[in-house]
Amino acid sequence: MAATAPSARKPIAAAPSYGRRDVKQHRTPNTAKIRQIHSALTTLEKQGLAEVPRKNAHGHRDFERFTLMDEMGRGSRPTPRHYTTPDPRQKRFVGIPVNFFLEGWIHILHPSEIATWLTLRFLRWQFPGEHEESGVFLYADTREKGFFLKRDAYEDGCAILRDLRLIRQVQKAPDMEDLSTNLSQDGIEPGQPPRYGTHRHQLIDERLGTDALKTAITVIERKIADLSVS
Template structure:
């Protein structure tokens, strides 16, 4: 398994390539065009069934199952939900004639870094057949649709019809399902835009999450962690504003299916990206300097009991910024710190062995 230094370097390399090719900028522009030409929703409303299974439902929620898969399945589902909010009335059933590729297509919404050759450690040109950006994005979407459908007969988040001979999937004719899945009836539970009302358990996601590139650059485990914390902050608004929200290990694992290491790592990255902060009094939209953040983090560590989870507050301040710039800045700083620590360990080991 790759260590933190290798993982961070690989992520930074991919972000640098996407920044060079303006992949995220172009995808965000397509999403902004869809938003501005549609209903211009301030928020995207998600049913909580995506995040947490119902009490009478066995197994894990789709969100956790999706972060365990490779590819862009979670991202694509969220993008499809965003597109539905831009286009459909509340409680309208989902239907779409948007193509998979071409102008104003689903592929326009996806940002990827391209084909990377590990031997030469360079990105391969997209001039060859089946290696163009459009080809690569199409394959990612097809893989995402397979993953979303293969969640199970009842839990599938999309349905994809087959050709008449029952063989190949007709990806371009996929249908979106509700956050809880296709359901167990003969008629699929097709997606409808939910009403944001106290009687319906939902979590709202600001449109800026999609329009400023965050949906493209966050890892699935980070998206899942952020959505869970966001849900907790909206279910317990008073507690969130005063002392922050948290999850004990048993609840985190049994109710949300999140293991400790990916949860804690995701919390730290989300904090670095200014999407969450250690809980403290003060305006959630305030903009403390770096030193102020370090002081607050110090007191958070001092006040936290040994077996007590960190308390977090979700802020929307970072969402208004360019996701690529923020992530590249913070991951570059982290890479320097990891490199320095690795050099220190190597030097110490050399001193101990006399080399």
Template sequence: MPNRSTAADKIKARLDALTALRRGGLSDVSLGYLNLLGQGKSSHRGKAVRLRRTYLRHDVPRPVERERNGLPREEQPPAARLIAPRGVAGRLHLVLLFAAHCQASPGRQWPNRIPIEPDSTQPFSWMGLIGAHARHTPGGRRVASPRVNKARQITEALKKLRDQKLLEFPNEGTSRPFRDFRLLCDSGASTDAAPIPYTVPRAADPGIDVPLHFFLRGWVNLLTPSETVAYLMWLDVNQNPVHDEPYVTGVERAGHFGLSRDAYETHEPLHAFGLIDVEPALLRHEDGKYTDYGTQSGRPICHRVALTNGITRNAADSIEPVLHEFAATGRWSRPLGTRVYS
């Protein structure tokens, strides 16, 4: 767990980025999602974005040397492999899947024709659909504007998704290598020799349904990569129950989802933001250790986590007061007067 000064620095940076995003048109990004959804297939309107379950979770758990650390990156499911302190690859990939759901029918491939930068011939661009804090960088050989930096963030994210076998560049080697890039299957099963084209999942395909509010209300752009993947994990735990209560054991969290304990601990900010309700394990200390381990007579000592309707609230308005509270107290807490329902 980071020390107080390190945590405070991270929170300040996050608040600064949130302020910059709001000034830089975060609401316009969400409006872009709403417009994209409006042109979509009627079967998707008012519904969710479905992710294949293997995007998040191995069907058979992988053995782990240290449960605390999760799986090595190369053995993690695709969603966990996209967790990184910098870059927008995980965020961009989810927005790509959202766009595919808007523009293609279940069972069909998505013909991506959205350009990276806006032009007069296209109603959408990836720069307009991604909320990313791109600073002006003075000095050096070139002076990069926020626009140039944002375009670079997106192209670097596309390269990372290509490296993870989640998309391909049919125009690689040309003057416009990123034009009309193609999504590969979100299961992560593609190889260089045998790429699997992405098709929009059908309702019968094993998966999870991500609420449209996750995109329309700004959460996709404001949660950290670890918070995002942890939230997807809790969606899976609640939508595809393995136990009679909504919890995940350390072995499941590490071996199935590939996540470290640090990623699991994001249940604290997710609870404070109002996205989940957490029933703490009675005998568990803050450091993860237990008092009288095994005395709850067959009831695993794990937090119970239920989804709430907090996803329907504006993400920026929900997150900002929580970050200010953490900056003042060093603890995650839900603001007084905030009511969410399971």
């Protein structure tokens, strides 16, 4: 995605194709989502990442009784390895609001923008106080060695996320203590900042509750209007 405007090139949740037998059925967003969920569960089952019991001898799946498996699969033993919900108190996990998926943001954002957004979420997870007070940020060494994000991808990602108002840039007060997040052998920890400054950001999770496609179109139209004026 270019840095000038978010792209709507990726498909959003839409009604799947129907055969002749399905034409008589009412096509609604709700039925489309149900069919997509059923399709996703079928795919996960084939990959060994879910189990969907059968309703009868004909093999019809009972999707309401599905069970998710561990991220590494069910395993080779008779007793499957079921998925367990991560403990939010463990900082190696990052919480993702469900609206990121339900409102279509995962379809609108480019992979590098999602990586930037997840990186900022991780920093907020690690440093919640600093995020709320003055925003979180990355220096080049941490960004490239810890998150494998190149400068252009990260800066363009932040610009798009700001345009979509998923994050806000925070102006740091001059008298506040400057902290950085640099890599160490044990992971990420506060360290000494270099001589130059950097941009701080805060996440705006409330924005995830808006329709991603409509939001992206509005931003694109505004940017086109600005170009026309200039």
